[in-house]
Amino acid sequence: MINIQKNISLAPLTTFKIGGPAKYFVEAGSEDEILEALDFAKENNLEIFVLGGGSNILVSDEEFSGLVIRLSQKQKPEAKLLASPKLSFGFFLECWAGSSLSNVVNFCVKNSLSGMEWASGIPGTVGGAIRGNAGIPLGCMADNIESVKVLEIENKKYKTLKNSECGFSYRNSIFKENNDLIIVSAVLKLEKGDQEEISKKIKELIENRLKVVHPNPKEPSSGSFFKNPKVDNPELITNFEKDTGQKAIDGKIPAGWLIDEVGLRGKKIGGAQVSEKHANFVVNVGNAKAQDIVMLSSVIKMKVRDELGVQLSEEIQYVGF
Ligand SMILES: Cc1cc2nc3c(=O)[nH]c(=O)nc-3n(C[C@H](O)[C@H](O)[C@H](O)COP(=O)(O)OP(=O)(O)OC[C@H]3O[C@@H](n4cnc5c(N)ncnc54)[C@H](O)[C@@H]3O)c2cc1C
Incomplete structure (x- = not known):
């Protein structure tokens, strides 16, 4: 039997720690519970959003007026x-x-x-x-x-x-x-x-992540904000390869390098900041609103497009906008 709750804050259920409440919320731990939740949504004519770990989304500051179905991570x-x-x-x-x-x-x-x-x-x-x-x-x-x-x-x-x-x-x-x-x-x-060998490989990968990728745990994020774009400007690809000693595989350049090139590492709007550690991470440095993140991402997209001729697109999903 599912437990439909009302007015549940979504911010703590996301890694960004940002977002308004869901009008209706349910945790589903089995296929039957998902079906029950769908029945409730249908009866009440509600939009549905399926939530996993909330680590790749930006939730709007406004109320999500539908039903959020969170797939349970608990071992029931x-x-x-x-x-x-x-x-x-x-x-x-x-x-x-x-x-x-x-x-x-x-x-x-x-x-x-x-x-x-x-x-x-x-x-x-x-x-x-x-x-x-x-x-x-x-x-x-x-x-x-x-x-x-x-x-x-x-x-x-x-x-x-x-x-x-x-x-x-x-x-x-x-x-x-x-x-x-x-x-x-x-x-x-x-x-x-x-x-x-498996454990050793995992340990190395996690150490590398903590060293070069993940921002400070006190700066919540949703991981890489933009996808790495495919670039058709040979000069830009040469600059990237010279600068980093890396190859642009399939013509793709890391979004973080492009954001760095236009001088936006560390750029802040409200509580949102381009991470000092990895420029493709937008971080919540103190009670950021979703609006702060949206404004900062617009500045990033505009500058990268105007100065480097590359259109960035989001890897994260917007919810309730
Ligand atoms: C510090 C950090 C590091 C990260 N590093 C990486 C990385 O190296 N590589 C990488 O690819 N990603 C990375 N990410 C992003 C993120 O962890 C992944 O994209 C992850 O797979 C998202 O899963 P989730 O369960 O949190 O999805 P959510 O954020 O909950 O949801 C994302 C989207 O998937 C949909 N969804 C979720 N579950 C279901 C389902 N069962 N059925 C249908 N739709 C569903 C949601 O509706 C939403 O649209 C990182 C994130 C953080 C915060």
């Missing part, structure tokens, strides 16, 4: 098989979409399963990671997905999609383009590995 006994990753046939791992990526990575270490190391230290849930095809240069969700089980909101039917049917590309998938689909679970493909 009655939903155990789904709430926690379950080792099934061979090296395939079935995961509830609400499982946190860190739970999945920990499960892999415990069972000497290799393949998901790239996800170490990335916040959020399996569902959110599939929708945005989360990843790092070393790997991404698309590399590990065997199949994804979805619930179609409109007709309440389940469907299982093979990897090739998910339309995965850089930080993209069909789930981003089709808001009628709720990801309920997924089967990941993994290989048997050496536990010590």
